[in-house]
Amino acid sequence: MNKTLQGKVALVTGGASGIGQALATELASRGCDVVLADRQVELATAIAKDIEAKGGGRAWAEALDVREFSQFERVANATLDRSGGIDFLFNNAGIAVGGEMDGYGLADWDDVIDVNLRGVAYGVQAVYPSMVKRRTGHIINTASVAGLVPAAGTGSYCATKHAVVGLTKALRVEARVHGVRASVMCPGAIKTPILTGGTFGRFNYRNITARDVLAMWDEARPMAPELFARKALDAVLRDEAYIIVPGWWKAFWYLDRVSPSLSLRVWGSRLEKMRAQLARLGATAARPGDAAREEHGDVDEPPASGESVRPGAPLAT
Numbered sequence: 001m002n003k004t005l006q007g008k009v010a011l012v013t014g015g016a017s018g019i020g021q022a023l024a025t026e027l028a029s030r031g032c033d034v035v036l037a038d039r040q041v042e043l044a045t046a047i048a049k050d051i052e053a054k055g056g057g058r059a060w061a062e063a064l065d066v067r068e069f070s071q072f073e074r075v076a077n078a079t080l081d082r083s084g085g086i087d088f089l090f091n092n093a094g095i096a097v098g099g100e101m102d103g104y105g106l107a108d109w110d111d112v113i114d115v116n117l118r119g120v121a122y123g124v125q126a127v128y129p130s131m132v133k134r135r136t137g138h139i140i141n142t143a144s145v146a147g148l149v150p151a152a153g154t155g156s157y158c159a160t161k162h163a164v165v166g167l168t169k170a171l172r173v174e175a176r177v178h179g180v181r182a183s184v185m186c187p188g189a190i191k192t193p194i195l196t197g198g199t200f201g202r203f204n205y206r207n208i209t210a211r212d213v214l215a216m217w218d219e220a221r222p223m224a225p226e227l228f229a230r231k232a233l234d235a236v237l238r239d240e241a242y243i244i245v246p247g248w249w250k251a252f253w254y255l256d257r258v259s260p261s262l263s264l265r266v267w268g269s270r271l272e273k274m275r276a277q278l279a280r281l282g283a284t285a286a287r288p289g290d291a292a293r294e295e296h297g298d299v300d301e302p303p304a305s306g307e308s309v310r311p312g313a314p315l316a317t
């Protein structure tokens with residue numbers, strides 16, 4: 001076992017799937033004790049058992065809905081009571097709603113803002129004071145490349161991820177004096193369930209299968225979450241402010257800063273391409289009130305069948 005992080009404690013939200021699961025597993029393989037906090041607590045419990053069986057750091061699962069501050073406080077306090085401190089907070093839980101804003105209902109804003117922005121703010125609020133008190137700790141907020149560029153086709157996701165980038169930049173500057181670190185993680189495309197909607201997200205189109213959506217993602221060359229976690233954690237330990245993995249996605253970030261107008265044009269062409277792909281597939285936007293939208297329900301109700309009911313947002317990176 002790599003023992004670099006032995007004696008450290010990490011709280012990972014959204015630890016029951018995808019990037020969160022991979023981060024928790026990688027942390028534990030380096031000796032760190034991990035808490036997997038997720039709405040899907042049964043999955044988190046199974047993963048925690050798996051992690052412990054591999055013989056790295058210890059692992060616990062906690063039920064957590066990041067939209068509820070009282071739940072965050074409970075999980076943070078339980079972890080502090082048990083371990084004496086939280087060295088790393090990974091504010092990673094997130095959802096995506098795919099589709100253009102002319103087809104949004106209010107829930108398409110609220111659901112995403114509540115998890116992706118309010119959830120991150122609540123995490124900071126619940127854990128940061130204990131880090132300030134101990135004069136140590138590192139908060140890693142997961143935004144996205146969509147938090148750095150005009151990722152059209154998924155406006156509420158893009159907006160919340162920009163907000164998480166801003167929140168983290170301000171936190172990084174403020175926290176320094178307290179001996180606390182903050183970094184923002186901006187994944188490109190990573191091969192996880194969110195690409196086809198995840199358990200609590202949705203894609204506001206009809207007549208499209210998960211396989212079609214994954215095929216649309218192919219050109220973005222999604223990275224395996226395990227490799228992402230290894231590279232991202234190395235960057236965390238180097239205390240990088242912006243963690244953009246896979247590295248080639250940095251090109252979009254640089255372009256947006258060097259020439260915002262060219263960046264708008266590039267993302268405009270990507271949107272045109274996506275519209276054309278969807279049209280070729282015969283997919284049509286599902287508007288609020290459409291049967292397809294009602295059938296998909298909102299993010300509080302996971303899909304009942306394994307069918308592709310919630311393909312994810314092709315530009316939600």
Ligand SMILES: NC(=O)c1ccc[n+]([C@@H]2O[C@H](COP(=O)([O-])OP(=O)(O)OC[C@H]3O[C@@H](n4cnc5c(N)ncnc54)[C@H](O)[C@@H]3O)[C@@H](O)[C@H]2O)c1
Nearest residue numbers: 014017018019039065066093094144189190192194198317
């Ligand atoms: N996969 C990608 O390509 C990609 C790209 C950029 C950013 N991200 C971001 O990475 C993070 C992790 O996403 P992922 O790709 O692993 O997706 P995922 O769908 O595999 O995992 C998301 C996890 O968050 C949990 N979750 C959702 N709502 C929650 C809530 N209210 N409270 C607690 N847990 C909740 C889910 O149960 C799930 O376990 C997200 O913030 C996402 O926006 C992912």
